[in-house]
Amino acid sequence: MPVHLVGAGPGDPGLITVRGAQLLRRADCVLYDRLVDPALLDLTRRNCERINVGKTPGREGRDQKRINRLLVQKGRTGKRVVRLKGGDPTLFGRAGEELAALARAGIPAQIVPGVSSAxxxxxxxxxxxxxxxxxxxxxxxxxxxxxxxxxxxxxxxxxxxxxxxxxxxxxxxxxxxxxxxxxxxxxxxxxxxxxxxxxxxxxxxxxxxxxxxxxxxxxxxxxxxxxxxxxxxxxxxxxxxxYRPLREKRILVTRPTTDSQGLVGRLSALGARCVKLPTIAIRPVSFSKAAAAELVGRLRSFDWIILTSHHGMEGLVRLAKQAGRSLRKPRGKVCAIGPRTAAAVRAAGWTVDLLPDDFSLVGLERAFRRLPLKGKRLLIPRSNLGMRDPLAAALGRRGARVEEVTMYRTVEQMVPAARFRAACRDLHAATFTSASTVTGFVRSARRAGLTPARLLNGVTTAAIGPATRQALRRAGVRKVHLPSDGWTVEGLTALLRERLS
Known part of the structure; x- marks a missing residue:
């Protein structure tokens, strides 16, 4: 297994190459530089070993020898090792010394170029x-x-x-x-x-x-x-x-770590200082190999598979891999709630047959009003929280036989009070992408002895979708802005640019 020397790009995590991001997602061990954006480390798996090998000014020579030793030590394990270097590894990055150390140890290496700050x-x-x-x-x-x-x-x-x-x-x-x-x-x-x-x-x-x-x-x-x-x-x-219209604007991002990259990248590119405070986390539901094989085997029996999040599609891909089976295209049709979910469907080799104009559960239910559902078999792979919403009941009243499967769990993140207070200080805006992010924020605020209304009524509060806005209003937030360009990350970014620049 070769050690990969990967260019992290110039600073903005959105400027890493596609190949570099792929290797980070698969890595067992990442050795990273001091100036690498922590958001890139969020791409790695939870059990990935992360080692900060940032150099101390005045100790560069000794620090480099330590890095060389670590690379050889980790490379000999046969695991997937990434050496994440700022910018491009070959431009003033001392890649030659690291490659030479690996070569002397008989360990193969590959370079993945990066976008240089030069x-x-x-x-x-x-x-x-x-x-x-x-x-x-x-x-x-x-x-x-x-x-x-x-x-x-x-x-x-x-x-x-x-x-x-x-x-x-x-x-x-x-x-x-x-x-x-x-x-x-x-x-x-x-x-x-x-x-x-x-x-x-x-x-x-x-x-x-x-x-x-x-x-x-x-x-x-x-x-x-x-x-x-x-x-x-x-x-x-x-x-x-x-021109960077959001320069130095502090914007709170409450999305789970696994989902925040797109929003943070877009806002950062406009100059914003994003404060990441994930109030929820996404956890895959565990299936036995037999249960995974049984569900994957039944996918072709459904007339519609309705995906309300990219996590649902990724869960099906995970189950197929666990069962040792290919995820064949379904005989029925596939509905995706929004662009990111649609992208996950296409990445799995499936076709999106229905994409609602309104990227919400209400919009999804409205899109099905035009379609005959009597006697049709529908599968909705979703979150544990989604099991309580009225979508399945509304489709069932139309004569459909609806089966819901919990593919992932949305769990509250316990944010320490001190970290919560620091994150909410001097904000210009706060973003919420689901009602569950609001619930997590409200509970964290109360644990810190604060009220959501006091924290948010003085800043621009932006939400994706009416359900999220309703949750914020129940928490006492008087003015909540919805994107006019669609309930997506892109729409949210456009809204903040308009309101804050």
Whole structure:
């Protein structure tokens, strides 16, 4: 089993590659860097071993030797090991030393490229590294070379040899770099842009020139590493692409950890500081192998399979795997409640025959009013909480024979009082994607000695669907906003952008 060196991307967890995300989901052990976004670790399984191998400034050499030893030790177990490195592993990531250590131990390794902050950071700050009118070449340079090594970066040659320079890990050496470039003939008017905490909600940009940037920095003693420095004619931000309408807005996300990635990624890309406070968790229901085989074997006997969540479809896939059987396309038809559920259906190789216009249980029941149901056999794989809603009864009154199966459990997350208070401090908005997230929030608030009304009536409160809004109103929240572009994560993001920007 090869060890995979995976590029985590520049900071935003949404910028990891599809292949990188796949490997994280399958990993038995992940060794990750200090600056890797914790949301990427949420992709891993609950029993995955996670090891923080972030380096301590001043101890890089000793820390790297420890990482090499750990990689060899974990690689020898034959388990699926991922070395998760910031940006792209091959660009100033010391991947060569780790690959050499694995090769000496006879352990195979593979590289999964990542999006480097060298170009993603400038892009997200509104910089175009090349522009054919005045910038046709780019050089990517480290500002911090190996300790004890004779300096090899030829700044004088770079000053004349490349239109634009991108300097990584060079913040501390910036005065020396500027002096050398100026001595080599770079004009004082050459644009300079510093991008700090690139591709994260904390991203900030400082602009100037080779002649003024040090004075600008003197006004901002709070600015420090990590910083990407861009020097050259293309180092002028283009306002239209640098705009981040939710910059520094603190937005509470109460979705379960397994479901929050899409919403957090979209909001973070707009500059929001997402506060993840999962108030519920999703747990698969355990089936015996015989029970799993029995249910999978009966799937083709139903006229309709109705999926009210992607968790239901994923549960069927899990049962088929447990039973050692293929999940064949059903003879009947399939209904999915929304785009994400539909995507899960298609990923399993099935076809979506019905997608309601209104992505709610009410909309789903309304969609079936146009269809003959008398004598039809319907299967609804769902949550334990869904067993109490009126959908099955409404379809049964139309003459359908409805079978509900609990595929997963929605359980309350016990949020410690101190963590809850910290998460709810200085919020601009709070998001709720189901009535159960509201219930979990209300109970956590009461345990912390707080009331939901007091916490939420002063902030923009957004909900997906009328059932979630109704739950918030019962909790005393006066004004609850619903997306107008559909009850989806995309609609919720559009709503917050409109309300907060």
């Amino acid at each position: 170009w993603a950071g400038p892009a997200l700050a509104g910089l175009l590294l090349t522009e054919r009118r005045f910038g046709s070449s780019v050089a990517i340079v480290t500002g911090r070379e190996a300790a004890g090594k004779r300096p090899s970066v030829r700044w004088e040659a770079l000053a004349q040899g490349a239109d634009t320079l991108v300097v990584l890990m060079g913040f501390e050496a910036l005065p020396r770099i500027i002096a050398r470039l100026r001595r080599a003939g770079k004009p004082a008017a050459t644009p300079v842009t510093l991008v700090r905490w690139a591709a994260t909600p904390r991203q900030e940009v400082l602009t100037g020139t080779l002649g003024t940037i040090e004075r600008e920095l003197a006004k901002r003693p709070d600015i420090g590493s990590p910083v990407i420095t861009v020097i050259g004619p293309t180092a002028r931000p283009v306002p239209a692409i640098a």
